[in-house]
Amino acid sequence: MQNLGDLILKKKVSMEELSGRTLTIDALNYLYAFLSVVRQPDGTPLMDGKKRITSHLSGLFYRTINLIESNIKPIFVFDGEPPILKKDTIKERREMREAAKVKWEEALSAGDIVAARKYAQFALKLTDKMIQESKDLLDYLGVPWIRAPSEGEAQAAYMTNKGDAWSTGSQDYDSILFGSPRLVRNIVISGRRKLPSKNIYVKIEPELVDSAESLKTLGVTREQLIEIALILGTDFNPGIKGIGPKTALKLVKNYGSAERVLKEKNLPVDAPYDEVRGIFLNPKVVDDYELKYGRIDKEKVVRLLVDEHDFSLERVQVALKRIEEVARTPKPTGLDQWF
Secondary structure: OOOHOOOOOOOEOOOOOOOOOEEEHHHHHHHHHHHHHHHHOOOOOOOOOOOOOOOOHHHHHHHHHHHHHOEEEEEEEEOOOOHHHHHHHHHHHHHHHHHHHHHHHHHHHHOOOHHHHHHHHOOOOOOOOHHHHHHHHHHHOOOEEOOOOHHHHHHHHHHHHHHOOEEEEEOOOOHHHHOOOOEEOOOOOOOOEEEOOOOEEEOOOOOEEHHHHHHHHHHHHHHHHHHHHHHHEOOEEEEOOOHHHHHHHHHHHHHHHOHHHHOOOOOOOOOHHHHHHHOOOOOOOOOOOOOEEEEOHHHHHHHHHHHHHHOHHHHHHHHHHHHHHOOOOOOOOHHHHHH
8 A cells, every 4th residue: 555655745743743633543553653653773673682573562652652751642453353454464574584584594694684684674563462562551551442343554544533632643645545534654663764675864754644535635635545445455355457546546537437447458357346346445344442541550560561571660761751741731631541
């Protein structure tokens, strides 16, 4: 879906501009981002004394505190059962991770730190235990989370549309296809990042996508944007080879649907387009969720991070002290509920 981003209108947005907002965050999307970026120079993830990966917990803990300090209220949404049509994408991603892990280990053995870090970014998978620990940490921080019946982004978009949040938060653009009025990208991975295979650092800043504004600029409806995505390829169907985003936009405006584009090119319709449209337009979502911000349980945070996973007690205490400072300055959105 990355190609779709070449068409979408994005604007830089500061944390200050997001102050007072509630965001529904695609949890697994960002946990994978933490696995990718929270690493040592050779690509090795953060690990505790028992060699258990802790990059996801480190990223989730410190970035969530950053959001709280910025007066941003996160609601994390975890994936449920993936649609059957996603099985090929899941298989492909698993194979890519396995191949990347082999290349990472080879690069480490050869002492090629640059290559090692490059491949390491794609080599790890979130386990059920890692996901459960992330949910536990959010519980201890008093931050609400829910489990979607299927796609987390679909649930997050639905909740945002209902008014439970101002925007969704994800790196992907599926939120727009699922109908979210807004999307905030880079919300928890902002900062300096090294470009893959290059000794160049770039500044990653939060970006805001206004769905209505983007659609108006492109001159298409949400349904037409879905057709563009079908042509480019989604998690649920392969794209049409040789067609990029600008061409896809033009073709949809001319012919209206992915099927008609294939017909014009004398190609067979070999993807379940109607089913994929249904995933985006009528996704599985739930209404019976509770969004309650609780009090931070510092003892349980320390037990999980320090006692169980060897985090620095001093660093964890300093981070917790930072959010205690937030409590001393009440915010109009009720962040004091956390304390």
